[in-house]
Amino acid sequence: SSGINAEYGGCGYMTRYIPSAHWIVTTVDFSVPEPAREAYIRLHRYRYKNNDAGVRIPSTRPTLTLEWLDENGDMTHSEMAMYVSEEFQDVPPASTDPLTYIEKWEDFTVYSRSYGGYLEDNLFEEQFDLLGEALSNQRIETAKFLRIKAAFTYHRYGSQRLEAILRSSKNGRQGSLAE
Secondary structure, three states: OOOOEEEEOOOOOEEEEEOOEEEEEEEOOOOOOOHHHHHHHHHHHHHEOOEOOOOEOOOOOOEEEEEEEOOOOOEEEEEEEEEOOHHHOOOOOOEOOOOEEEEEEOOEEEEEEEEEEOOOOHHHHHHHHHHHHHHHHOOOOEOOOEEEEEEOOOOOOOOEEEEEEEEEOOOOOOOOOEO
C-alpha cells in the first residue's frame, strides 16, 4: 500500500495526504513535437528494464504532470512523474536514461478535483479555477506557482479520469516536491 489517505473536503474537492516516497521523474521537453508523449515514454522505458537493475517495475497510477508557473500564470517548466511501486521503494533502481531520475518526495498534502475527458480539453483547464475557488471559500492556501495534472489511464487512450491538483502551501518549498 502506498499509504495515501484521501478524504472528501468541502464542496468540489478531495484532500489527499501523500507520504514520503520515491518517484521516477522526467522533464517535459517542449522542443520536441509531442512533449507529453515523449516524457511518458521515458517513464515507461524505466519501468521496462531501462534501469540499472535491469528489472521490470510494475505500473502505478496516476501519472502526474507538474507545471511550474510564473507570476502571470504562464508555465515556465514541467515534469512528469510516476510513483515507484512498493517493492522498489526502499532501494529503487537508478535510471539508465540521463533524462529520467529518481526523486525522494517528502510528505505533502494536495487538493484535487476530478474530471472525465482529455488533458487537451479547455474544460479541464477550468478545473484549476474551480478548485482554487472551492479552496479559497474554505480559506485553504495552496502553492501559488505549481499545478499538477493527474491521469489515471494511458496517455491519449480514450476518455480519461483526470484530476486537477493544487498542493498545500504548508508543504516545503514552492518550487519542488522533492526536498
